[in-house]
Amino acid sequence: MRYSRAAVITRHNAPLEIQNVPFPELTKGDLLIRVVSSTLCGTDVHRWHGPLGGGDTLPIITGHEPCGVIEEIAGERTDILGNPVKRGDRVVWSYVSCGSCYYCSVAMQPCICPDRASWGHNRSDEPPYLLGSCSEYMYVPRQCLIVKVPDEVSSHSAAASACAYRTCMHGFDRLGAIKSHETVLIQGSGPIGIFCAAVAKDHGAKQVLMIGAPNPRLEVAKRMGADHVLNFEEVTDAKDRKEWVASHTGGRGADIVIQAATNGAVPEGLSLLRGGGRFLNIGVGGRAAIAVDALPQQLSFLTVRSGEPRHWLQALDFMASRRDRYPFEEMISARYKLDQINEAMSAMASFSVVKAAIEFA
Numbered sequence: 001m002r003y004s005r006a007a008v009i010t011r012h013n014a015p016l017e018i019q020n021v022p023f024p025e026l027t028k029g030d031l032l033i034r035v036v037s038s039t040l041c042g043t044d045v046h047r048w049h050g051p052l053g054g055g056d057t058l059p060i061i062t063g064h065e066p067c068g069v070i071e072e073i074a075g076e077r078t079d080i081l082g083n084p085v086k087r088g089d090r091v092v093w094s095y096v097s098c099g100s101c102y103y104c105s106v107a108m109q110p111c112i113c114p115d116r117a118s119w120g121h122n123r124s125d126e127p128p129y130l131l132g133s134c135s136e137y138m139y140v141p142r143q144c145l146i147v148k149v150p151d152e153v154s155s156h157s158a159a160a161s162a163c164a165y166r167t168c169m170h171g172f173d174r175l176g177a178i179k180s181h182e183t184v185l186i187q188g189s190g191p192i193g194i195f196c197a198a199v200a201k202d203h204g205a206k207q208v209l210m211i212g213a214p215n216p217r218l219e220v221a222k223r224m225g226a227d228h229v230l231n232f233e234e235v236t237d238a239k240d241r242k243e244w245v246a247s248h249t250g251g252r253g254a255d256i257v258i259q260a261a262t263n264g265a266v267p268e269g270l271s272l273l274r275g276g277g278r279f280l281n282i283g284v285g286g287r288a289a290i291a292v293d294a295l296p297q298q299l300s301f302l303t304v305r306s307g308e309p310r311h312w313l314q315a316l317d318f319m320a321s322r323r324d325r326y327p328f329e330e331m332i333s334a335r336y337k338l339d340q341i342n343e344a345m346s347a348m349a350s351f352s353v354v355k356a357a358i359e360f361a
């Protein structure tokens, strides 16, 4: 029997354990991946702190942002562009929807397919075992679409495309075109907020404003496209923050607000949006009663869940083609070995890093 060393959540809030988890049997179309990088996502921290719902039960190998190299393929496979894949290719892979339900085939909104499959929250003591990314090896079910990683993109950045960045690309797809006179305000300076700053700027925004914290994250955001940043830990009165946004927008408020923090930020975000503006809600962590005094007139409110396979590709293409303009590598601000998983999870939980990566030799 072969085993993969993996970081396993055995109890909520307790230190993760490094365990030897068995390899699965591969059947036609399945892949076995040797993981090169697994970046950590806020959701990993939430799942570690307590059950997220949706039937999660422990033990779970933490992590759902992998990039790796194909170790074994059962049969022949092609990538999302129809090109053959082979052992040794560096890849990421998408979640899969059923393809035949109302959401997949009529509404064309496969991310809300009720039969959509995802990973990073599956039991590690039942086949196929290796579905979490903080593990030396991962199992890729045959239904997943494979996306090759361009040479210009590092494995850490590619790993981050597997959740954070592809969700941003999905959000911008939903948002539609950004006009050259428009101001985009981003709430939140985590990986999603910062990546959104680069995409908003690239897609033509006149200026990108960001409200976030702490300062080291805001400094990265400035190099990633944010024109003006405000630290909410320093400017603690919402009235002052509103004035700051007004001062940059002719008193109207932002044309577009992207909420990339938690649902609790929605009421303030709505108050910073101009009438007729567009609100994109990406940061869905946390539960909040969303009570507002008055909604902006003619507001468009968009929410986003995860990403479609093409958004994995878009995120990688964006990083490959804009690598000279934005310092994507600065987003991965701390690197750890698998044995340091608890240190890495704590760093993410305390927001002391932008994004932590687990790197494998």
Ligand SMILES: [Zn+2]
Binding pocket: 097, 098, 099, 100, 101, 102, 103, 104, 105, 110, 113, 114, 115, 116
């Ligand atoms: Zn479906």
Ligand SMILES: [Zn+2]
Binding pocket: 041, 042, 043, 044, 064, 163, 164
């Ligand atoms: Zn995630």
